[in-house]
Amino acid sequence: MREPQSDKAELFARVDELLADLSAQRTPLPSLRERIRLRQAGGLSTAQIADVLGCPAENVTAWEAGKHEPIGIPRAAYARLLEGIKALERPEPREKPARRIPAAPLATAADPPEQPALFTAPPAHSAPPPRNQPPLPKVTPTGPLAVIDHADTLVAHFTNASQLPLDTDDLVGLLQWTLRSGLHQEALSPKGKDSDPLIVLTPAASTALHLPTELSDRALLRLPAGHPVLVQLNQAGFRLTRRGFGPWSGIYRPVVNNKRASVNVAVMAWGALSQDGWNLPPLPPSDLAQLLGIYADRLLTPRGSTAVCGVKLMTALRPPTKATYDPASGKWVSGPNPAALHTPFEPAPPEAPDVHPLAQGRPPEQAMEEEAWDWRRLPDQRERAEFPHVVGLDTNIAFIMAASSLSVGRNAPPRHVVAPAFDQKIPGAWYCDLSHAPHDPRLPSPFTATGQAPTGPAWYTTVTLAYAKELKIEVRPIEAYLRDDRGPYLNPWYERLRDAYLATMADLGVHKDIPQADYLAAMKRLPTADPALLALLAAIKATGKGGLGKLREGPRTIAAPYARWPALDQPTWRPDIRAAVVSRARVTLHRKMRRMLTETGRSPLAVLSDCAVYPAHHPTALDVVPEGPDRTGIAGLLRLGVNPGFAKEEGTQSMAWYQQQYNQGINPARSIKAPA
Structure with missing residues (x-):
């Protein structure tokens, strides 16, 4: 029995649609940097492009960042739009073509790519043409x-x-x-x-x-x-x-x-x-x-400053106010944004820095010391005999990474509670005795900045006590200051910094998801890369680090002891949030080092902030980190890669050098990076 003609036409139409979709998937697209440049040249936002293509603005952002590519008909439409913008571009006022960032090739150890330069050699200055030449073409100002x-x-x-x-x-x-x-x-x-x-x-x-x-x-x-x-x-x-x-x-x-x-x-x-x-x-x-x-x-x-930009980025992504409908007036008015920080609060007494008015008369042991590690130990006899080298492993943007999905207090003052039951869902400061916790001297204690075992009660963040529970340690808080209004305030801030960092590293030729050996080779070439891109990378990282520092900004000028300073009146002056981020970075690194000890039998000799120094047979990080089945490391352990939370090789030295540094009272992790 023959199919009706209408069914045949419908079937052929579906086949044609599939073929068109396959053809669209092969449509070439410009490089990532060229996509951004063309959009900016056209004065378009990602939202405008998304509106035309009928997709979320996040998709366009992801296409420009290289997180994923458009497929099917949207790909062909996106390519057509970019090509149209390029055709509309006016000629440059200067004779040479506009400089642009080329897409960096995938870094491999076998075939190291030639590092592309961000900018070509410039003239001494950019002056307008002489008076006797034709005027410059009309230019519409664009960009921020x-x-x-x-x-x-x-x-x-x-x-x-x-x-x-x-x-x-x-x-x-x-x-x-x-x-x-x-x-x-x-x-x-x-x-x-x-x-x-x-x-x-x-x-x-x-x-x-x-x-x-x-x-x-x-x-x-x-x-x-x-x-x-x-x-x-x-x-x-x-x-x-x-x-x-x-x-x-x-x-x-x-x-x-x-x-x-x-x-x-x-x-x-x-x-x-x-x-x-x-x-x-x-x-x-x-x-x-x-x-x-x-x-x-x-x-x-x-x-x-980059620190100012860091905190401004927080408020730009989580504005303190939003439009709120007022039934009384029937108008939209400005109101507080509950997902942001919109009200200044005094810190809990243990969270206050030593120069804060609340710290006046406070016993030293009542101050919270949730800070990064500064810890070192002498290598034992076996380590001195077996390992002639030491290797520093530095965690990529460790403190920015620690802000990811971290629940922190928002817009309620801390609530004081005596003898509370510990609840790891509530951000706060907890006074608790962890001196009974077992301590492995091969690892720094996760509960102190010195890495030494605690000797009595101390104030801890929720993050630290939650890790103690993870280690099966009894947690009985004596008192606490708790924040009931909570949420992942810093999450969009982390995501934007993460994407900026990864995109810039890709511009520099260092990509995600490559074997550890290839990543190490790409990082060794990094110092010879384009200085402008390297400066951009440094500014991005400084923006994150400085923004976290601003959460606990101290006085800028010398004033009377315990006098207030202007930063205290800002909603973003939140030492409790900074303490939670630092605490999370510290316990995350401890968790990885503990698993490294279990899996490899090797433990760190020194830790400074986010850099851990390990003994090694050979002067390379590949001697320390396990290879893994696909040569990209093992999840849960220290591993080499560009991803936030992964590590890079900070430097290598001899074991004799390590012992000399230790004997001089210097933390070897501070200076393991060889001078440039």
Whole structure:
């Protein structure tokens, strides 16, 4: 019996659809960096592209980060969109093509790739064409920032490698242009706001704008009151934030009709990008704009030191306020965001730093000491005889990783409880005696920063006591300060830093999921990679580390003992959260070292923070970590790889060197890395 013609047509249509889908899967796509560059060149956000393609914005972000690739018809549509943007691009003002980051090849030990450079050799400066040449093509400012240089006139360099001469010669005119330009970064959270534009002044630009070459006030690092530039800004209606006009400044006009008019300014001549976590190499303005654009795209628009950026990233991803409907007025108003930190709280007494007002009169043993390890031991006779070398293994972004999915207190003051039952779901500080816990001298104690066994009651975070329970140790808290409002506040912060770190490592030729030997070879080539990319990587890591440090920021100036300082009034001043992160990093490393001892019979000789020194037969990390069935290590043990929580080889030395360092009272983990 023959099938009806309609069934045959429907069947053929399904076959054609399948063939079209297979064809679409073979559609070539640009490199990861080119995808980002083209999107930025078109002035598009990931949300706009996702809306056109009918997919979540997270998919577009993942395609640009290389986490996974589009398939089927969406792949063909995505390729068509990128090709269309490329066709619409105007020619560069300069003769040479726009510089871009090439996709880094997979690193293998057998075939080491030639390391791609982020930037080609630049001219001495980026000046506009001479007066007798045709004017530059019209350029629309795009991106979150501009680097302002000066030769014959001020020139703005954008993150997509375009540039635009500016018709102004003073700071007021430059700020007015910036506010009209449309430069901004879209909000990182649906509850957040777009970022203010950033303008970076090269030394030539700041001189042209009548700013001094250096700040005479070296203590406060700000332009003195009464300076002509400040007078000019004031007369034009601009105001400065409390920190004044320094290396990083916020300049704004008062809010009108609920609209902000703010610009962030970075002055390179005053150290804005060469200190405080920023150590960028000398770059021409166009290349600098591109590099900062990558940082902004992967994290956020720079706002100050990398530490400041770290805490600003927390609040950008978890804004303290959100739109809330007010039934009384029938309007949407600004209200607190329960998933964020929106209210400042006093810490629990044991959590307060020694200079805090709550620490006045506090006995030393009542202070919480949840800090990273500084521990070392002498090798035993067998280790000295069997192992002629020592190897340092440093955990990748260990403290950033420790923030992942960590439940912390949010917007409730600590509740004091006497003789509580331990509950590992409640963040808090617990006073408990763990001196009865068994201690293996081959490993540092997970309960003290010194690595020595506790000798009496002490204050611990929930994370530490939960690990004690995991080790089958009896836990009987004497008292506690508990936080009932809790949640994984830092999780999106960790994820954004993780993705930025991995994407930058991939740009440098170091990829995920490669054999440990290939990873080790790729890391040995890393110091010779492009200095700009290496500086970007360092800035990303400093952003995470500095952001965690800001949670317990101390006073910046010398004040009376136990006097309050401004940071205490910030909702993000939370030493309890920092203590929980540090505690988690410490017990995570202890868990891996304990399993290493069980599986390999080898234990660390020294630990400093996230670096552990092991004895070795040969001067290589491959001698210490197990290979595993697929040569990528064994889960739960120390293993080599680029992933957060995996390890890299920090350095190798001789066993004799280790003993010499130990005898001098130095922790060998501090200096095992050979000087460059």
